[in-house]
Amino acid sequence: MDAAPSLKAARGAAPRAPEPRTRLVRLLDREGALLEDADFSPWVADVDAEQLRGLYRSMALARRFDEEATNLQRQGQLVLWAPLRGQEAAQVGSVRALRPDDHVFPTYREHAVAIERGVAAAELLGVFRGHAAGGWKPSEHHMNVYSIVLGSQVPHATGYAMGVAMDRRAAEAEGREVEPTAVIAYFGDGTSTQGEVHEGMVFAASYDAPVVFFVQNNQWAISVPFSTQSRVPLAERAAGYGFEGVRVDGNDVLGVLAVTRWAMDRARRGEGPVLVEAETYRLGAHTTADDPTKYRDREDERRWAQLDPLVRLEAHLRTRHGTGDAFFEDVARAAQDYADEARATVLSLSPPRFEQFFDTVYAEPHPLVEEERAWYRDYVAGFADASPDGQDPPADGAPDDDGAPAAPGAPTAGLTVAADPDRPAEGTASGTEEDLA
Amino acid sequence: MTEPTTLTLGRAVNSGLRRAMEEDPKVLLMGEDIGSLGGVYRVTEGLKKDFGAHRVLDTPLGEAGIVGTAVGLALRGYRPVCEIQFDGFTFPAFNQITTQLAKMHNRTAGDVSVPVTIRIPYGGLIGSVEHHSESPEAYFAHTAGLRILTPSSPQDAYWMTQQAIACEDPVIVLEPKRRYWLKGEVDTGRPGTDPFSAQVLRPGEDATVVAWGPLVPVALAAAEAAAEDGRSVEVIDLRSLSPVDFDTLEDSVRRTGRMVVAHEAPTFGGLGGEIAARLTERAFYALEAPVLRVGAFHLPYPVAAVEDQYVPDLDRILEALDRSFAY
Numbered sequence: 001m002d003a004a005p006s007l008k009a010a011r012g013a014a015p016r017a018p019e020p021r022t023r024l025v026r027l028l029d030r031e032g033a034l035l036e037d038a039d040f041s042p043w044v045a046d047v048d049a050e051q052l053r054g055l056y057r058s059m060a061l062a063r064r065f066d067e068e069a070t071n072l073q074r075q076g077q078l079v080l081w082a083p084l085r086g087q088e089a090a091q092v093g094s095v096r097a098l099r100p101d102d103h104v105f106p107t108y109r110e111h112a113v114a115i116e117r118g119v120a121a122a123e124l125l126g127v128f129r130g131h132a133a134g135g136w137k138p139s140e141h142h143m144n145v146y147s148i149v150l151g152s153q154v155p156h157a158t159g160y161a162m163g164v165a166m167d168r169r170a171a172e173a174e175g176r177e178v179e180p181t182a183v184i185a186y187f188g189d190g191t192s193t194q195g196e197v198h199e200g201m202v203f204a205a206s207y208d209a210p211v212v213f214f215v216q217n218n219q220w221a222i223s224v225p226f227s228t229q230s231r232v233p234l235a236e237r238a239a240g241y242g243f244e245g246v247r248v249d250g251n252d253v254l255g256v257l258a259v260t261r262w263a264m265d266r267a268r269r270g271e272g273p274v275l276v277e278a279e280t281y282r283l284g285a286h287t288t289a290d291d292p293t294k295y296r297d298r299e300d301e302r303r304w305a306q307l308d309p310l311v312r313l314e315a316h317l318r319t320r321h322g323t324g325d326a327f328f329e330d331v332a333r334a335a336q337d338y339a340d341e342a343r344a345t346v347l348s349l350s351p352p353r354f355e356q357f358f359d360t361v362y363a364e365p366h367p368l369v370e371e372e373r374a375w376y377r378d379y380v381a382g383f384a385d386a387s388p389d390g391q392d393p394p395a396d397g398a399p400d401d402d403g404a405p406a407a408p409g410a411p412t413a414g415l416t417v418a419a420d421p422d423r424p425a426e427g428t429a430s431g432t433e434e435d436l437a
Numbered sequence: 438m439t440e441p442t443t444l445t446l447g448r449a450v451n452s453g454l455r456r457a458m459e460e461d462p463k464v465l466l467m468g469e470d471i472g473s474l475g476g477v478y479r480v481t482e483g484l485k486k487d488f489g490a491h492r493v494l495d496t497p498l499g500e501a502g503i504v505g506t507a508v509g510l511a512l513r514g515y516r517p518v519c520e521i522q523f524d525g526f527t528f529p530a531f532n533q534i535t536t537q538l539a540k541m542h543n544r545t546a547g548d549v550s551v552p553v554t555i556r557i558p559y560g561g562l563i564g565s566v567e568h569h570s571e572s573p574e575a576y577f578a579h580t581a582g583l584r585i586l587t588p589s590s591p592q593d594a595y596w597m598t599q600q601a602i603a604c605e606d607p608v609i610v611l612e613p614k615r616r617y618w619l620k621g622e623v624d625t626g627r628p629g630t631d632p633f634s635a636q637v638l639r640p641g642e643d644a645t646v647v648a649w650g651p652l653v654p655v656a657l658a659a660a661e662a663a664a665e666d667g668r669s670v671e672v673i674d675l676r677s678l679s680p681v682d683f684d685t686l687e688d689s690v691r692r693t694g695r696m697v698v699a700h701e702a703p704t705f706g707g708l709g710g711e712i713a714a715r716l717t718e719r720a721f722y723a724l725e726a727p728v729l730r731v732g733a734f735h736l737p738y739p740v741a742a743v744e745d746q747y748v749p750d751l752d753r754i755l756e757a758l759d760r761s762f763a764y
């Protein structure tokens with residue numbers, strides 16, 4: 001340790017993280033060759049070529065869907081999009097480790113997770129089109145809605161898991177059999193700094209809650225690098241809470257699957273929480289309102305692009321399992337179909353009726369909401385001449401005369417389309433909101 | 438039939454919690470020091486002994502953790518009742534309360550509800566140090582999705598506690614801590630009145646004083662004093678701060694023509710302003726004077742030695758009545 005901090009350090013040069021003590025789990029090497037891991041290989045011993053191809057298909061589908069959503073945003077059809085490109089293995093590998101009634105608490109970039117949980121493209125894109133706050137029914141998918149206030153969902157996951165443990169104790173006391181379940185909370189490296197994440201972890205440890213904290217360390221918050229968030233790999237923090245932490249190569253779908261299966265199984269067995277840190281990289285922009293050229297160097301991006309999770313699995317499938325072009329072409333077609341369908345669905349969505357938002361503020365009747373709803377109805381009725389059907393008054397985002405939905409929301413309407421979706425030109429996409437807030 | 442018993446307000450909350458826990462095994466209590474100690478105000482005393490540590494959780498020390506995990510527990514089908522130790526310590530959980538708890542039902546388009554109750558001992562004049570005497574109701578009343586109740590009597594405390602827990606919406610119960618030792622009759626056999634209604638506690642003809650929680654006895658005393666001057670003052674206990682029962686207030690002011698709203702929170706930006714504005718809209722021509730507000734000053738809650746100058750008292754309510762009558 002230096003006796004006194006250097007001037008450079010004092011001026012705020014990015015601190016360098018010390019070498020990680022936690023080993024990195026990896027089951028597929030960067031060329032796609034299989035690696036043996038005494039602890040984790042057994043967890044994927046059953047994964048045959050067919051299952052591997054299934055994982056590839058999901059990743060490819062998510063990638064193509066993500067590209068389409070990015071394009072839709074560029075065309076003014078979505079108000080914002082948070083691309084997942086580069087994080088397909090972390091998401092698909094982890095969600096495939098879940099059982100149907102394990103419960104998911106996501107952040108806002110878990111599109112591959114959502115698709116795997118059966119969330120329809122229209123439900124998901126409705127959120128980013130400015131049509132719905134949440135988009136889907138948590139009760140149908142065992143997955144809560146996206147969380148925009150960073151870290152808020154982490155104590156929710158812990159609380160839900162505390163409830164799972166309580167249910168289990170109650171069942172045992174009554175001699176009933178229960179299917180063990182667990183909970184998974186997703187969040188990013190930047191979010192790991194939030195106080196609520198810390199509180200969620202302390203509570204999880206205190207109550208031995210069956211919850212897996214799954215961090216996708218994609219190296220960046222918006223423009224702030226991981227080195228500003230933490231001096232140690234996040235997995236190492238788990239020891240401080242008194243539970244297991246594992247670092248896994250987040251671009252290795254097989255490694256992520258193995259580690260998450262292990263972690264969820266442990267949690268389901270009542271052995272407490274686990275923190276999984278999947279080391280990955282966000283290949284694109286933070287959101288369509290972000291401009292990574294302002295803070296990230298090309299070299300870093302090029303290096304990580306070579307570690308593309310899809311390329312790695314493709315290499316493995318080709319060399320080890322003899323999977324040929326026909327399969328990859330088939331997947332590409334299916335992904336294109338899915339994207340086309342998503343696009344068509346989005347374009348067919350019309351804005352929700354404003355009045356429906358009065359319905360769900362409270363679960364029980366509320367006089368103020370009723371009073372304001374009645375006022376609104378009267379007010380709208382006063383526009384009867386302007387709007388023959390007596391419906392909502394014409395407003396931004398309402399259907400045009402021909403019934404086609406107008407660009408949702410003023411800020412993005414009329415923006416020029418950037419040539420490269422991952423590389424917005426200055427003054428285009430970044431001219432709206434700086435981030436998801 | 439059960440006989441009415443005399444209880445302090447704090448004990449009445451305790452009895453209300455006990456009954457809610459007996460009736461529904463999904464009701465859990467969570468908070469700091471609420472178990473063996475029974476809470477810093479002993480409101481939860483004895484409940485851990487009788488219901489067990491799995492129903493009365495002495496949580497780690499983190500308010501966002503308490504409310505955040507309560508949201509998760511509610512999503513799993515439980516009905517958590519969180520105790521925040523003191524009003525000033527609600528703010529670390531402010532995010533969970535306003536952006537998560539209040540909005541989850543709406544964000545899921547009604548698919549899930551989060552019936553979480555948050556009990557907060559609030560208000561001043563207990564001679565404590567800073568952050569122990571705040572009246573944060575306006576912050577929460579401003580947030581759609583929350584309901585706010587505040588009892589002023591043991592009878593109300595007993596029932597409101599249970600009504601809040603039974604409500605499918607999140608409810609904040611502000612407990613007037615300086616009234617925890619206030620004694621009154623509790624009739625456990627007589628069902629509670631609609632918690633979201635205001636109650637006329639003392640009828641009157643010349644002016645209306647609206648108060649809630651800790652200021653209700655003060656308002657009653659002010660009406661008593663005014664009567665000696667020949668003024669007949671109606672006193673209304675607002676009880677529910679969100680939603681507000683404007684119908685009862687309007688009905689009263691249409692009869693009396695004058696209204697004073699008294700609360701402990703600072704006047705500026707407080708609920709009194711909302712009530713004044715609404716009643717001006719609803720009963721302008723019935724008013725003989727503007728609706729006046731009595732509240733605390735735009736100062737941080739002061740040190741204990743001078744707090745009695747800060748919190749409105751009987752004389753400040755009388756002064757406002759004088760001003761109202763001077764119009």
Ligand SMILES: Cc1ncc(C[n+]2csc(CCOP(=O)(O)OP(=O)(O)O)c2C)c(N)n1
Nearest residue numbers: 148149150188189190191220221222436437
């Ligand atoms: C409480 C809060 N603060 C700030 C923001 C604005 N914001 C949105 S995303 C983001 C960065 C998040 O980084 P990270 O957790 O690493 O996740 P990533 O986006 O990289 O997946 C910020 C600062 C927010 N949504 N919530």
